[in-house]
Every structure is written in C-alpha cells, then in structure tokens.
Amino acid sequence: MLSGAAKRKKKKNEEEQKKRQQGALQKFLSGSRPTAVNLLESAEPEAEPGPETRPEDAVEDAAGNAAEDAVGPSTSAPSQKDKLMEEQQPARSEPNIVLQQEPLDPERVLTSYPSDPAKWDQIDDRMREYFALNHPCQNIGDFSASQRKYGDINRSLTKEHFFRKKLNGETLSRKWLVYSPSTGTVFCYCYQEVDKESFILLDDHAIASLIPKIGHRVKFQKQHKELCYEDGCRRTFEYIRSFQRHVLQHPFPEQQNISSEQCFRGGTGASVEGCSVPISAQMQDPDISDTSEAPTEENEDDECWDELEPETLAERIALFLATLRSKSAQTYSAVSFVVQQTSSLISDIVNSLQRKTLSLFGKLGHEDDPRVQELVSDFEAAASPFRGLESDFKQMQYFAKSGNFIHPLEEALPGVSFVQRRDSATGTVRQVAVQDVFHRVPLKPLLTKLLETQDILDVIFTWQQRENGVLLDFYDGEYCKNHPLFSSDVSVPLLLYNDDCETVNPLGSKVAVHKLGFLYFTIKCLPPQLLSRLSSHFLVAVYKSDDAKTYGIDSILLPVIEELKDLEVNGISLNTPRFKGKMRFSVAQFCGDNLGLNALLGFTESFSSNYFCHICKAHKTTTRTQTKEDVTLMRNEVNHAEDVRHANLSETGVRRDSVLNNLSYFHVTHNQVADIMHDLLEGVGPYELKLVLSSLIEDKHLTLEKLNFRITSFDYGFPDLKNKPSCDWKA
Template sequence: MMFRCFVCKSSFVTVQMLIRHLKVFHAFYPGKKFQLMCDQTGCHQRFWTFSGFRKHLHNKHSAKSLDQFENEPVIVENEPVIVENEPVIVDVSDEPVVNLIPEQPENSQSCNETRQHTQEMCASLIANLQGCGVATNVITTVVENMEELVEELHSNVKDDVVKLLSNDEEIRTKFDDYFDNLENPFSKLNTEAKRKKHFSEKWGIVEPVEVALGVRYDTRRNRTTGTYDQVPITDKFVYIPLLQTLKFIFTNQEICDHFVQPCEKTGFYKDFCDGNYFRDHPLFSEKPNSLQIQIFYDDFEMANPLGSKHGIHKVGSIYFVLRNLSPKINSALMNIHLLALFHTEDVKKYGFDLILQPLVRDLKVLECTGIEVPFSDEPVYGTIAQVTGDNLGLHTLLGYVESFSANNFCHFCLVDKQTSQTVFRDDDPRITLRNKALHDQHCNDLMVDPTLPSTFGVKRQCLFNDLQYFHVSENYAVDIMHDILEGVGQFELKLLFAYLSDNKIISKTDVCN
C-alpha cells in the first residue's frame, strides 16, 4: 500500500514516512494556519493535527489495494529521510533461528504495568501544567508536539532495530507488529475531553455546578439578518459542592495524616483554637474532630483595572481552607479550595442569598449529619469557623453597610463615627458589642420598615445566620492588611520612632538602620 503527499504527489510506503516527509520537506508543524489534507484515492478530508491525520490514514486507507499505485513511481530522489539503508546481512546458515519476540511473552503483565506507569507519568506532567495555570490551548499544543516527538522516536528505533535483524521475514514481521502495537502515551491525552476523562477515572474530579440566578435581555447581532435583536440571557454562577470537595480532600492519605487535633491550652495566642471563641464553641468544644471551615471572599478584575472596562468584568470568588490543617499545609495553593465564582454585578441585582443557598445547604448537612472520612469510625461534623476577607468584602457578604463613612461602620460594635475618635478599648462603657439578639432586632426593624436603608450599620439578614453553629455577629475576623499593614501601622511606627528619637532612647542612625 502507498500513501500520497497532497503537496508534491510523492508516494510513500508507510504513514510515518509520509508524515516525516511533510515535516522535513514541506515544514508542516502545528500552528495557527496548520492544516493537512488527505489525498488518498480522491479523499480530501482535512485535519488540524498529525495524530488525527495518522489515525485517518491507518483506519481508512491502510487496507486499500495497490492497483491504483502500480503506474506511479515512488519518488525517493534527494529525500534522505525516506531512503532506507541496505539491511545488515547476517549469516545464520549454521545457527538456528531464534524467535526474538515470543507470541506470548511471560512478562506481558510487567510490560503492561510499565506502559501504564509511563502513561501516568505523562498524565502527571499535564496535571502539573494545569495546576500551574497554563492555558488549555497551550497544554494541547505541548501534548501534540510531545506526541509527535514520541512517534518520531518510535519510528527511528524501529528503523534501527530492523536494520540489525537478519532477512528472516518472520522475525521482521513480529518486530513490525510489536512496534505497530506500541502505544504512544500521549495519544490518550491529546484533547481536553480525553484528559478530563483520564483524570476523572484515575484521581477523580469534583465537577462544578452551574446554578441559574435569573434571566435578562441583552442585545445580540443576528448573523443571518445582520440586525441587533433582544435575546434572553440566563445569569448563572458556578458552585463547587462543598461536601464532595471535603470527601475528595480526605482521599489523600497525607492530608489525613496531617489532620490536626485541637491544641492544648498554653496561655499564648498562636492559632484560632487558642481563643475563647473556639473553647466555648458548642460544636468544636464538644466534638474535637469537627471540621473548622474558614471562608474567604473577595472580588478580582478580569480586565485591566485601570482601563475603560474597569468593574464591568469583575468576578466574585469564595474560597475555603480547613483550619484543622497546620498553617504550613494551608499556605500551599493546592489546599485553598474554590467554592463559588459569580459576576459581581449579579450580586447587586439578585443579592447574596441566591449565591449562598447551595453552600448553606451543604453546611447544614455537615452540621447535622456529617460526612464519612477514612481516619474516623464515626461521621465527622463541621461548620464555619470564621469568614475572612477585606473590609468591603466582609461587609458585603455579611450584610453590613458598605460605606465606611457611615455613622455605624464597625461590624464588631455599635460605636458611632464621632465617638470612635475617642474610644480605644473594647471595655469602654460607651462601647456596645454586637450579638445575636441585637443583630436579629436590627434585621426585624428593617423588615418592619423596608424604606430604611440600614439600622445601626445592618443592611440585611445574612443567610449564614440560618446555620446552627455560626452567626455573623460572632465573626471576629479583621482585615489586618488594610487596617494595620497598609493602614495605620506605618503611621504608628513613625510616631513611635519619633518619640524614641526625641527622648534620646535611640539615635537617628538606629532608626535608619
């Protein structure tokens, strides 16, 4: 059988020789305008990858008759790639012929395990690229190039081995069959769908769920008529199921080994479990193995934050970490898990309750029923430990006023703006700390009189308050970056160093150093 080049009409004995000819003599390599055409017996199907072209030739044209090529010369002049050297003649007249490749090798199971291990190594390489945030089209290009590289290596090794063999047709045929059946480890990973299927079967994947928020009408150009029509668009957000994510996390034995038990009382504040809130918590104090879920919320810009599209494409994101793991483990990005992605503009239109509903539903199951984990014979329960974020994100998520020039701007207490200038301790009698009763009263006042924009800094009820073991008034997380590190901290240090220098406690040289 012969395979014809669609460019110069040359004919080749094998598919690999044709592909090598296309690469070397016609410089066909994957790119934006890369395209191959089949020119076998009038077939003009087009391909955008060498792997697809190769499969097509093997499946559709490998069994074609040679009659149609009898009158066509095989062009091999000036083509060093397809010229084959004369095989090495070995005199084996006095020696028995040895079957180099037995039909049923005894170590076939070991060979299969080796091939599977090789494919897993290739899959791990691709998974690492995806974990580093490499774009999907870049990964696909890399895999296609690696696939072609492996095919080229297989072909070169086959040619070199065949040249070392005798003229025994049976041995040559067995070697040909062996190399033809040798799978390319990247062939099962050369598309996004194949990679997704492989990762799902091998390691498992927690699939995101699209949740509809509502329908809006937007203007779209009709390609047929050329006019602009009003079409319905479904507003959606993506939710990654919490319970499935937790079960998937604990399939990792290393995570189970690093699951941290509550620390003992030491008198020092080193972690969340050292505070009175944790020690008096109705769930964490009664069930030491309970999952401490810390939620983080923030928005980020998809476009240039300084450009004209500022704010239009802003996306809100909710993440979580397990406080049961050590800070060293939680500092790795792989242990910061995504919960939800949504368009920030949808929050203004639909509110946060619709976005939080799937999460709160899973949290209620975790509080009441728990989940099965490998390191415990009994179900493990859990709830929200704290909700973190910047000041704007916390106030937006928890239902407080989002303007920090408001009269009641603090989510810890009910101090007004004027009094806050003279109050510096939380035990000051002018301070009234927020609690469940006061917060519920403020929310009820808003329900009685919907015209009120806010009451004592409260704008709305938060869906997290429906949980059994968490209430927004007991969320004691602060925005240390904006409040201290990028806020008042630098001014306080300036005043401190000025005082120390003026009183000759330290010199200006020490301050500079």
C-alpha cells in the same frame, strides 16, 4: 530555657560521650574476642591529634581554632593492618559476641579507603553504608589544586569554607563538605534520615534545602545517590524527585482502624491514638524482624519498577497536564502548545529508537519473535503519549471520568440579561435574553476527596491532639473550646474567604464591567505548613460582582448555605485505613476585606455611616478617640435581632438579616476576625510604621542613614529575598 548555642553545645557533649563509651566497648571486645571485632569499626584511626586523626575529630579540632590544619586519615597504615592480622588468633572460651556476621576484608578497608571523593564511584553499597555511619575525611590541608583564575582575579579554597561563624561568635563545622585533592573541587556529602511520613510532606524548597550550598568560590558537585530501604528494595536514585515518587509506590504498614468514638477526647478537638507512630521505625531498626515473607530472586525479576502499563502511562500524562494547567501563569492555549510540541518531540525520539532496535533484531534474526512484535506495540504506544488527551475537552473529560475532578454546578439567579447575538442565517444582530447564573463547586464530594487523600487525616488528627499550652491555631482558642460542635464531636472547621477580582485593566474603560467575586474555603485544622499553601485554598463559588449587587449576595450564598447545613447535621461518611465513621463540618469564621465582609454579614457597606463596624456598635465619632474596648458596645445575637426588627440603617448599621444566620453553629455577631492583609499589612500598618520611624529619627534615637544601612545589610533569608524592601528612604 536553653539558647540555640547552648543546646548545640549540650548535644555535642552528649555525642562525644557516646563516642568515648563506644571506644571503650570496642577496646574491651577486641581484647577478649579478636575474631568478633567489627572490622569496619577497627579500621577507624584513634581519636588523637596527628596524621591518623578521624574525620570527625579533625573537623572539631579545626572548629576549635586549632593552630595546625587538620588532615584526613592516611590511606597507608601498615602497622594498623599488621596488628589486625596478627590478632586473628583462636578465640577464648568466653561467650561468642558477634558484632558483624560478614566483616569486610581488613586489608581492603585500610589500604583502599578512598579518601578522595572523586574515587567514590569505585566503592560498593557496603562501603557507602559505612560512609553513611562514619563521615568521610574532609581532606582539610593543601588546597593548591583548587586555584581558579577568573579574569584578573585569583580564587582558591581555604579552610574557612569548612566552617561557619555565627553572629554570636559560635563556630559551626560544615561536615558535609569533602575536598578532592586530585580535582581541586568540593563534593557535597549529603546524608539525612527522614521518615516516610515526613518525606511525603516535603515540598520542593524543603527537599532542595537538604543539599547545602556554598558561594561561587568553589565548584560544587553532588556525588550522593539516594538508596531506598523500603521492603528490601535497594534501588538507587540520582534525583531526589524521582526518589520521592518511588517511595510513594511502597504500601504503608498495616495499622488498626480507628472508629469515630476513638477519635475524640473532648475539650480541644479530635484525638487519634497511634496516629504519630513513625512509619520508618521498623525499616530503620535492623534488629526488628519482618514477619512478611522475604522476596525471592524470582519475585524480584518479575517485578519491574520502571514498567509503565497503558493505564499507568495515561495517569502520568494526566498528572503532567493537571500540574501544567494548575500554574496560574499558564494559559490553556500555552498548555495546548506544550502538548503539541512535546508530543512531536517524544514521537521523533521514540521512532528513532524503534528503527535502531528493529534493525538490530533484524541483523540478529529475531524480527519474527513474538516478543519483538510486542516491543513494537510498546514503541508505538510510547510514541503517542498524549493520545486521547490532545484537546482541552478530552483532558477535562478524562479528569472527570477519573474522579479527581469535581465538576462545578451552574446555579440560576432570579433574573435574565439581554445580550447581542448575530443570526448566522440573516447576519442581523438581535437582543437575546440569557439566564443569569453563577457557578459553585459542590462541597460534599470535594471534602470527601480531600479527606480520603493518603495521610491527610493522620496529619489533621495529629495536629488537633497536641497540647502545648500555646495559642498557635484556631483549636487553641476559647471560641473553639467552647464551640458546641467543635468541642464535642469529630468535626472539621471551615474558614470561608470572600474577595473580588478585576479581570481587566483597572485604569481602562471596561473597569467593573467584568469584575468577578470569589468565595473560597480552607480546612482550618491543617498544620501551618499545609494551611499556608495556596493549594490548600479551594474554590466554592464564582459570580459576577454586578449580579451580587443586582440580586443581593444572599441569592448567591443560599445554595452554599443549604449544603453547609446538611454538612452540619449529616456530615460525610469516611472509610479510610485510619478512620471509619461520620465527620461533620461547620463554618468557623468568614474572612475578607471590610467592604466585602460587611456585605456578606448584612451590615452597612459605607464606612462613613454612623455605625460601620460589624463587631461593635460604637459611633463613628467615638471610634476616632476610643483606644480601649468597651464590652457594652459589642454586638450579640440579642441586640442584632432588635436591630433587624428596627430596620434603621443609620441608627444600627444593620442592613438585613444575613442568610448566614440560618446555620446551626454560626452567627454573624460571632464573626470577630479581621483580615490582617487588608487591615494591617496593606492598611494602617505602613502609616503607623512611618510615624514611629519619623518620631525615632526626630528624637535622635536613629538616623536615616543607619536605617537604610540596616535594611540593606539585614539577612532576610531565602523566603524573603524576593521581597527585600528598597532602602532609598529620605526625610
């Protein structure tokens, strides 16, 4: 097993070998067919140390602790240019080898090579593509222009900023840094190929990580523009988010439909043939000819990518509002305030532009042109983007009508509650009986909407079909492999989670009065990068905790269980480009805190009981000394049925037969998961860690000062910087 440093060294050697082979091929071709030489390639200097060193070699020499500073290629190379011009002689009678059909002017390549990144805005798209294939010169040399003075501190760029030294002594070169001698600043040369399928799944943090950062010693400027290669689009974008939204507008390639019979390959879950074909493979290979008809100039003129029709504009505004409402820190009153202020701001800006535009058309004598009148209508529509979405009621109405909002259902509970209502006519207060209810989200339309989302089935099937022999997920365990549904049919496991939430001050007088209980679910066959997101957790039901105590949790679970039983038998019918057929669902496990989990599964809700564990039947006195599992004490369907018939809580720990046992592929004794957050991270973990550290310090293996220093100096990485622990530990 190679280490990370060994893998990088091996990769570096392979790249150097490829460069040497390419250089030999270029020399051979240039000697036999001077007119067929790629002038872009021939414009590169030879890879020998000196003033004509290539940028890549200069960086590698510096990374290898070269004694002298590496410098970039000189912009004046008359000998090389004259040599190229003299070589333009009639070709020999050998087969014609064409490396580039339209070579660039060699004089322009050699004499106008903009080694200074501050001048990159003067080059065209072909030169940008040349930079994409060949890293530009880093200009590692004289950094006098980078000197800055901050108060009494003088700072300047040094050669060390272009390299990173790891803890194991390995030196890595930052090839994406390019220095501008004229401005004394550093530019970020960012170029990374990402296929479309992976690009869609990138979140904000992943996109931001494509642009590396250096410290505060240098001024950082981004000079890179994203170029779209989809279907010959060639549009450029300065912002990565705009580029991502634009890529999603391009249709995916036509691919064959996959039936339910083709999806399953037995044993470890579903498997789809051809799901992991890179979408960007065709667009990245210039030799693959596209059979579709190339767009003509007229088609390009007719198609306006930035034009927003009224329907499209409404969808964009609705997406903006939905994103704003999804933020947990935003109240609905704050959303309404943002809508009002944003609408006023946009209206002022558009009206100002409208007046200037109409004034210009009036001076030109085109105010009566029908196209001008149409433009006026467009201005008026743009001035009121939130028309029809001003209030909360209209927004929810639009979301429901669009089909993207699954309206919750109100389910009645067996009893009523009496509340005080004031009579508006007489002003007197009287007691009114109100039906007790809870709300739940229907699972069928929600799951259908989720699985019909673009590419979600591709992600699920690709993750299910992996076979690496490592226990990474629910599908890798023996429970799933032996499950009667998950191991023999196209199915999706669901993980349900239950927890309570206090909506008021936990120290106030209203504590537990307004306490709510929530039931969530997650699709367990998603890959970790999606499963770990909060957006992958979906609400099933919300209820008052007092109602669960009054009527029992089974009265709340019963409508949910009935729908889950239907999903186990009938499933849902999907009709997507990648899958057509029936997909079934079942509960894989229930998760939650121990108190809530025992209540859901029908066990005792007191942990001072004799038999408090929902996994085994060990007595509480035994659990205080037992350190190994006793398989004879494990709960199963047989002894659980006997305990239910026995109906003695103190001798069995079973309070009732849970309604969850009505499911075809789930039983409460099969639920052997524990919530790591409640049991370890917020449970016994901190206490055990405290005892272990105390023992190490007492045995002189570690000092408290060294422990505090290690906590302070540890590299936590970007995800954990905000969770860095305090280091004022005392004995």
